[in-house]
Structure formats: structure tokens, C-alpha cells
Amino acid sequence: MAPKACDILIKNACVLSMDAKRTIWRPGAVAISGRDILMAGPEREVMPKISAKRVIDAGGAVVHPGFVEAHYHTTMHLTRGAISDDPKRPAVGTSGGGGKGKPIYVEWANAVTDEDEHASAQLACLEMAKNGYTCFMEPGTVFEPDAAAKAAEAVGIRGSLADAYLSDALGGTQMAALDRSPPTLERALKLMGGECRRNKDPDALIGGHIAVYGSGSASDALLRAAKQCADDNHVVFTQHQSFLPQAVETDDKRLGKHALVHFAEIGVLGPNASFVHMNILRDDEMDAVVQSGMSVIWHPGNYLFYGVGKTVRQRMLELRARGTNLGFGSDVCKLWSFGELPYLAYLASRAQGDYISPGGVLEIATLGGARAMGWQDRIGSIEPGKRADIVIRRNDLPEACPGTDPVFETVLVARSKSVDTVICDGQVIVKGGHSTRLDESVVYEAARASARRLMAKTGLKGDLDWPVMGV
Numbered sequence: 001m002a003p004k005a006c007d008i009l010i011k012n013a014c015v016l017s018m019d020a021k022r023t024i025w026r027p028g029a030v031a032i033s034g035r036d037i038l039m040a041g042p043e044r045e046v047m048p049k050i051s052a053k054r055v056i057d058a059g060g061a062v063v064h065p066g067f068v069e070a071h072y073h074t075t076m077h078l079t080r081g082a083i084s085d086d087p088k089r090p091a092v093g094t095s096g097g098g099g100k101g102k103p104i105y106v107e108w109a110n111a112v113t114d115e116d117e118h119a120s121a122q123l124a125c126l127e128m129a130k131n132g133y134t135c136f137m138e139p140g141t142v143f144e145p146d147a148a149a150k151a152a153e154a155v156g157i158r159g160s161l162a163d164a165y166l167s168d169a170l171g172g173t174q175m176a177a178l179d180r181s182p183p184t185l186e187r188a189l190k191l192m193g194g195e196c197r198r199n200k201d202p203d204a205l206i207g208g209h210i211a212v213y214g215s216g217s218a219s220d221a222l223l224r225a226a227k228q229c230a231d232d233n234h235v236v237f238t239q240h241q242s243f244l245p246q247a248v249e250t251d252d253k254r255l256g257k258h259a260l261v262h263f264a265e266i267g268v269l270g271p272n273a274s275f276v277h278m279n280i281l282r283d284d285e286m287d288a289v290v291q292s293g294m295s296v297i298w299h300p301g302n303y304l305f306y307g308v309g310k311t312v313r314q315r316m317l318e319l320r321a322r323g324t325n326l327g328f329g330s331d332v333c334k335l336w337s338f339g340e341l342p343y344l345a346y347l348a349s350r351a352q353g354d355y356i357s358p359g360g361v362l363e364i365a366t367l368g369g370a371r372a373m374g375w376q377d378r379i380g381s382i383e384p385g386k387r388a389d390i391v392i393r394r395n396d397l398p399e400a401c402p403g404t405d406p407v408f409e410t411v412l413v414a415r416s417k418s419v420d421t422v423i424c425d426g427q428v429i430v431k432g433g434h435s436t437r438l439d440e441s442v443v444y445e446a447a448r449a450s451a452r453r454l455m456a457k458t459g460l461k462g463d464l465d466w467p468v469m470g471v
């Protein structure tokens with residue numbers, strides 16, 4: 001039989017396929033044709049069947065599916081270091097009325113321009129790609145979604161966007177009452193589903209889904225409409241939920257029962273629902289989540305950062321054991337970056353006496369994220385027919401040694417340090433750790449300029465009060 005032509009052949013690799021059996025091929029090979037994976041398997045089986053235009057020798061290093069970031073606010077990416085991390089010195093802004101006390105994330109969001117949203121999203125997407133992420137889901141918090149879409153397309157990663165800040169009730173969360181997105185049912189219903197227009201082109205890198213902001217900022221009418229719109233468009237429906245004990249208390253009082261039980265009763269849960277945070281779940285809510293078949297987007301970063309564990313025990317591994325799909329979401333990279341959540345999730349679990357294997361966190365970061373986005377047929381594993389979203393690691397660094405357990409070492413030890421080449425949609429977007437598409441220094445300068453502008457507008461000065469000399 002004549003060998004099949006393909007565009008890229010990755011050989012001499014330790015392929016973590018993430019197929020149903022979690023097969024590892026070592027040495028393995030992956031053949032890519034156009035956007036798709038054509039063939040993957042043991043090198044001795046794949047090589048004779050393939051004639052490749054381009055061959056990438058992985059040098060024996062690990063190759064795995066691109067990670068999926070299931071919840072990221074690209075517009076807030078530049079807040080790190082600007083908005084205080086010190087709970088005793090909460091950040092206070094001065095915009096919008098001379099420091100009259102608008103929450104600082106609201107001030108930041110009110111200050112951003114389309115140019116800022118683009119600069120912030122571009123840095124976030126570049127950071128994702130360089131850390132082995134090939135896909136992200138933005139939860140409806142970009143005022144100008146085209147700015148984020150352009151940024152992601154320029155970097156070359158996949159993503160899904162939603163209509164901005166859908167909310168119709170002031171309760172629950174500050175972010176649902178921004179200058180540019182008044183929380184009314186009329187506005188929310190008018191915008192809802194607009195971003196799903198992106199799904200008309202099945203080959204588009206950027207798709208759309210349905211999001212409401214959540215955390216108590218949506219009426220039952222809005223939640224029902226959002227779930228219906230997601231069903232009609234065959235996409236996922238996402239919202240923030242049960243992040244901090246105070247929010248849960250407010251929900252309990254407002255609803256007269258536990259929130260997830262209420263959501264099950266009004267019919268807004270289901271296999272296409274993916275709720276983020278879900279730190280506080282009581283027994284009746286656990287049952288509602290499990291029975292609905294919904295996904296939960298786990299955010300161990302903010303869980304640790306805000307000390308949620310002081311009063312609450314996370315129940316993610318219990319959900320997982322009962323069959324609920326989990327993805328990971330970074331929310332806003334405060335001090336963590338992309339690629340650190342599997343490690344943080346592992347440690348957060350150990351800290352409360354639980355255990356998840358390195359393979360378990362890798363499943364959540366790939367297959368779980370794909371499923372949480374409703375894209376499980378498209379991405380999440382290295383199997384023929386799926387899109388070629390693939391990360392090639394490097395072996396020549398101490399953290400990638402001794403090579404005894406490639407999953408343990410890659411996910412928990414080397415983490416992002418060993419990312420060498422990233423392929424998304426069949427295109428090499430990162431090579432030797434650097435973007436093949438963009439002049440990275442231009443992205444960094446745009447991000448710095450945007451952060452300077454936003455800090456000036458909001459009156460933020462950062463926490464560092466050491467004298468900076470030579471200025």
C-alpha cells in the first residue's frame with residue numbers, strides 16, 4: 001500500500017494519547033494532515049504508512065494533547081501586581097467619582113478600552129500558548145469580543161466567547177453592574193446568543209457559547225432563557241456559582257433552599273451546563289450536580305488564594321468519583337500562570353487529606369476541559385479525526401529527568417518549563433518555546449502600556465513601596 005501523505009509527522013516521542021485506554025506509545029508517532037490528526041500509534045506502525053512533508057523529531061520527549069483552559073477572563077489579565085494581593089490593604093481605586101468606593105475590579109473593567117482588551121487578551125493568549133494551552137473558554141466578560149477573538153487568532157489558539165456580562169439582578173456580584181453592561185433582562189435577552197454566530201464556520205478557531213455572569217446576578221427567567229438558548233445552539237451554558245461562603249449564604253436566603261437544588265428544579269442544569277468555582281456544595285447539591293450530568297470547572301488557584309479552605313472542604317474529587325466531569329479554570333492569573341493548575345489541584349487535594357493521581361489531573365486539563373466546553377469530539381486527546389492540538393515537550397532539562405514516570409514528571413515536576421513546540425489546528429504556533437506568529441516584544445510592550453494606562457485611570461499604584469532608585 002502506498003504511504004499516505006501528511007503535512008507533519010512527529011516521531012521519536014513518548015505519546016500520551018489520552019485515548020479511552022490512556023495508551024502511551026513510546027516510541028510513538030503522530031501524523032497530522034491539515035487541521036486534523038491522521039494517525040497516531042507506535043512508531044514502527046505509523047512510520048511505514050506515512051510520507052510526511054515535515055518531520056519533527058521529539059527526541060524521546062513527551063507529546064500530549066494541548067491543555068484546555070475552561071474559564072479565563074482575558075480582559076482582567078493585566079490586573080496582576082496592580083490590584084493588591086494583601087487582604088489587609090485592599091486596593092482602592094479613584095476613578096468613577098473620586099474613590100467613592102466602587103470595587104476595584106469594577107473600576108478596572110469600567111476603565112478598559114477596546115485597545116486594552118486586545119492588549120490584555122493578546123498577552124493572555126500568548127502566555128497560554130507558551131505554556132502548552134491550545135484552547136480557552138471566556139465566560140462572557142469581554143466587552144468587545146472581537147478584540148479577544150483577534151488576539152487569539154493572531155496567537156493561533158482556539159477559544160470560545162460569549163456575550164458580555166449578561167445579568168438582570170443587582171444582587172450577588174459587583175461585576176454584574178458595570179457602566180457598559182447595565183443589568184437588565186431586556187439587555188441580556190437582546191444580546192444573548194450573538195456570539196454563537198461564530199459557530200457557523202466549523203473550521204473557525206473561535207466559537208461561541210452562552211454565559212451569564214452568575215453568582216446570584218441572574219433571575220430565574222434569565223437563567224431559563226440562557227439554558228434554552230444554549231440548547232437551541234448546541235453549545236454549553238456557563239456561570240459563576242458558589243465561590244465564597246458569603247455568596248452562598250445570600251443565595252440560600254434568596255432562594256429558600258440550596259442553589260444547585262433550585263437550579264435543578266427550574267431545569268437549568270444538564271450535560272451542557274458547566275459551572276465554575278462550585279467550592280461550597282452541600283449533600284443535596286452534590287446529588288443535583290451528579291444527577292444532571294453537568295460539568296464543574298475547578299479553580300484550585302482562587303480556592304487557595306482566598307483561603308476558602310479555612311471553612312469549606314472542596315468536594316471536587318468526590319464529584320469526580322461519582323462521575324461528574326471536571327475541567328480546570330485559571331479565572332484570572334493572579335500569581336499562578338497557565339500550566340500550574342494541575343499542580344495546585346494536586347496539592348490542594350493533598351492538603352485536605354485527599355489524593356488525585358498525576359494522570360487524573362492531566363485528564364482534567366485535557367479531556368475534562370474539552371468536555372466542559374462541549375468540544376469533546378473535536379479536542380482533548382491524540383486520536384485520528386480530532387483536531388491536531390498537540391504539545392511537544394523537551395527532555396534536556398533537569399525537571400524532565402530521570403524519565404521514570406513521564407506523566408508524573410511532566411504534569412507535576414516540569415510543568416510548563418518543558419514546553420518546546422505547540423501545534424494548534426495543525427499549525428506550529430510555538431517553536432523552541434517562542435511564538436512563530438508574533439513578535440513577542442510587541443505583545444509585551446502593548447501589555448505594559450495598557451497596564452500603565454489602566455493604573456493611571458484607576459489610581460492604582462501597586463503594593464510595592466520599596467524605593468526604586470535611578471528613576
Ligand SMILES: [Zn+2]
Pocket residue numbers: 071073139240276331332
Ligand atoms: Zn471567573
